[in-house]
Amino acid sequence: MATQIFSSIVSTSSTITNYARLGLASQNELPDMLRELLLIKEPPHLLEAHINKNDFLLRNLRAYEWQIIRTVRENSYHDCDVPLMYKIIRNLKLVPSPTQGWDNNTPPSTSEITIGDDVERIRRIRNEIVHRGNTNVQDSELAKYFSTFKKIASRLESYLSKPEREFVSKIEIAETCCIDNATEQRYLNRLNKLAEHEAQLSMSVAEVYRDLDSLRLNMQGNVSTLQRRIDSVTNEQDEVIRRNIRDQIEKELHKWKQDDDKFVPTRAVQFVLNCLKNENCVTVVGSPGIGETAITRHVALKMEGLGYTVIPITVPTDIRDFYQAGKPTIFVVDDICGNFTANQNMIDSWKQLLGVVERILTENRDKCKVVVSCRSVVYKDKKFSVLVPFISCKSCNMSSTELQLSRSERMKIASVHLGQLGYEIAQKCPYDFFPLLCFLCSRQENVDIKKFFSNPFSVFKDELDSLSCQGEDGKCKICALSLCVIYKNELEEKHLTTNDPTVRVIIDNVCEACGLNIGTSRVKIKEELETLVDTYLKKERNMYQTVHDKFFDFLVYYCSTKMFSCLVEHAVSSLIQERFLWNKILDEEDIDEFIIIIPDDKLALYLNRLVKDWSKEKLRKVFVENINMKNEKFRDALLTDLAQRDLAEQEQLANMTQMYNGTLISCLEVCCRQEYTNFLPWILKQGVAEAQSNSNLTPASSACLVNNKEMIDKLLSLGAEINKSGSTEMTPIHSSRCYNDIKVGVVNLLTEHRSCINNQMFNGSTPFLLALSTNQNIQVLKILLYSSANCNIGLYDSKTIRNKMELVEVWTMEEEMAFWSNWFTDNCLPVVDEYVKQEPDKILEIIGGATPLHMACFKNDIQIIELLLDRNSIINIGKEDGATPLLLACQFGFADVATLLLEHDADREIRRNDGKKAKDMAKQNNHLEIVSLLGNPSVIIYMLE
Secondary structure (H helix, E strand, O other), X not given: OHHHHHHHHHHHHHHHHHHHHHHHHHHHHHXXXXXXXXXXXXXXXXXXXXXXXXXXXXXXXXXXXHHHHOOHHHHOOOOOOHHHHHHHHHHOOOOOOOOOOOOXXXXXXXXXXXXXXXXXXXXXXXXXXXXXXXXXXXXXXXHHHHHHHHXXXXXXXXXXXXXXXXXXXXXXXXXXXXXXXHHHHHHHHHHHHHHHHHHHHHHXXXXXXXXXXXXXXXXXXXXXXXXXXXXXHHHHXXXXXXXXXXXXXXXXXXXXXXXXXXOOOOHHHHXXXXXXXXXXXXXXXXXXXXXXXXXXXXXXXXXXXXXXXXXXXXXXXXXXXXXXXXXXEEEEEXXXXXXXXXXXXXXXXXXXXXXXXHHHHHHOOOOEEEEEEEEHHHHOOHHXXXXXXXXXXXXXXXXXXXXXXXXXXXXXXXXXXXXXXXXXXXXXXXXXXXXXXXXXXHHOOOOOHHHHHHOHHHHHHHHHHHHHOOHHHHHHHHHHHHHHHHOOOOEEHHHHOOOOHHHHHHHHHHHHHOOOOOOOOHHHHHHHHHHOEOOOEEEEOOEEEEOOHHHHHHHHHHHHHHOHHHHHHHXXXXXXHXXXXXXXXXXXXXXXXXXXXXXXXXXXXXXXXXXXXXXXXXXXXXXXXXXXXXXXXHHHHHHHHHHOOOHHHXXXXXXXXXXXXXXXXXXXXXXXXXXXXXXXXXXXXXXXXXXXXXOOOOXXXXXXXXXXXXXXXXXXXXXXXXXXXXXXXXXXXXXXXXXXXXXXXXXXHHHHOOOOOXXXXXXXXXXXXXXXXXXXXXXXXXXXXXXXXXXXOOOOOHHHHHHHHOOOOOOOHHHHHHHHXXXXXXXXXXXXXXXXXXXXXXXXXXXXXXXXXXXXXXXXXXXXXXXXXXXXXXXXXXXXXXXXXXXXXXXXXXXXXXXXXXXXXXXXXXXXXXXXXXXXXXXXXXXXXXXXXXXXXXXXXXXXX
């Protein structure tokens, strides 16, 4: 009897271990095979961009799956489970479909062994193991499973060109290895959790069905209730915006509608509405307080009345995440890319999504609209110009003669907010932010209206000064407003409740600056903060902000006069970089009225804050976004401060790097890009390595990119390598060719230093080919040719370009294709551009293998063609598609080019890969002059004479 019991226990233990082995294989080995497949078929750095172009995945991926996808660039596919990898492989069409199609009711048969069949098998097997109720797996059943696993592994080894038995051996180990109790329990627990998770999903679905069954029993009396329930479930499934976000949007729109009650329609409003009838994007441009935000919101509410769903945008990704194809939607972007200055980080965030934005706007001209408010100072900033959709669209300039407030409009606005006295005020008030003043004045109690409008900010100053004299309550109010400044108008409620010691120190220092005791109750500060809501402040989504950015500008200035040192020490970095200006570099004409002047006796304090940010790897904040760093005097002052610091600290600062947009940038590179020549000796003196960053540009290339001969000369004198390239294989002499305003002196300097003039980038571009493509300076081309540039080296073929692109992290395939698409638009006649646009996905095949002579023919540039032919450019060389320069001229009807090429013995009998000769191309495109030219050689002689 005991023997029988012992045998039963052993048998049960063995069958449970067998189940654990299935868990090991289904959770480790099978997913790893799919990960290897994805690594080869879909490089991690391209995944998110490709998913953004796939409508099905955009609509159907769950929130947790998006979180995993956004980490793939850094973590590869390690966090992806089988269901997610199956979705990616299937919907990005990375492998051919299974024999019976995806997710067929019938599983693949033993004779169906394509790669698609095996991907389908892995998913089905995984689900089968997770959902089986019986945890006892007999030895015979285990052997059957592992036989299937090994067959799949063997086929995948062959398909992925893996070493023989690389996958199979791992399956065999999983089948036979010794599994201790802890490991066994771990895999059993994982299987149980997976089963529970998916059971919960099934239960949720079953619960819906049970509800439906219950409703059917009472069908006659509850038809309308049933319909509502079904509609609710259906609508929730169709919604891409989570319910809590929708609730927040509803609250925000409710506030808009309240503020809109006193809105006065103007010419600018009608202009924007008329634009949106025919356009899908409008940018409303204006100075602070002029009313651009109010107009965008009023217009959006009008569009809501026409059936559009209004969605305020808080971050750029909202457009991608909240967009629904076919659903009338208007997105509202307020103060895009900053309010006081152009915010480079925000610009970069928008830039990454331009492809998505353009695709959405192009595909849905009538259904999707975007209305943007933008500060004038941001709109005019050259950094903003990269956001083409918002620059090239219709713009409403509220300061223009046609759209600025008319006299009657000012009268109406003043009357709505101020009553009868408004008429007099409207005629005398000189400020362009008159609408804001009316709004703010209407919120003030016992205010002298005439005094307020004659000098509004002196009124605010007096009120704040008065608050400071009203005991602890008043000082707590000033403290609360000062914290809004410290956190740059984004004071979160949690800042007043957290136990974070860093936040506590900031609050204590602000309290001390306001005349309060250190350790003043944060509850008391929060209570006083709440009393300022609807007068000075507004509260949205647990965040306190001033009622308008113009008032925030004043508040920052006011606080700087009361607690300058406290602001410099504790304010967020962006406030420090944007609003403080040293008194020795003031420009009286351009200075903003609320800029904070740094006196000489406070300069050391300010420089110390910059170094503090620098030490925290905030290189862009210090070197790029700080308005003082543009001035050489200020940089000299900073260098003087650095020289007095400990040598170890200097070395640490000089070698500091920052990860920005997936690229490691160094102090040296940033200084070269910003043209800070006076910083170079100090940085290199600290032993900084030129190859410190992994950017697409070396420091010398960065200097060449901005065309700064003095900086290039300085770098070379300090030992920079003239031929060193970045991750895109771009050397300094490549970089120097990128812009039309290139200085001949820069080219001469580089050639004199024996720059390798025929090096090729990742796409095959030589410096000569890049110069020909991106600028029209014939003198530069001649210098390169006289320096032995090889004018017969062309671009790589499309396959090579694609292969090399997989190794370039800072430049995507989409960006490369967009570059060439824009090149054809900007440099070629419409006949060429239209040909390229017919098949935009084939653009790499069009330029693949193109030599400088091909590029000049695309541009129909006789002068460059003559220059190349004089240098013995090979005239009959073919591109990837077999087209010679003569074939291009005949295809596009460039008779003068064809004549010139024939004069130099171009072969008219050469055929393209599709078999067409030059004459065939001319006939096909109805270029009769060229047909005659090709058919009668004497015509050439006549034309030349």
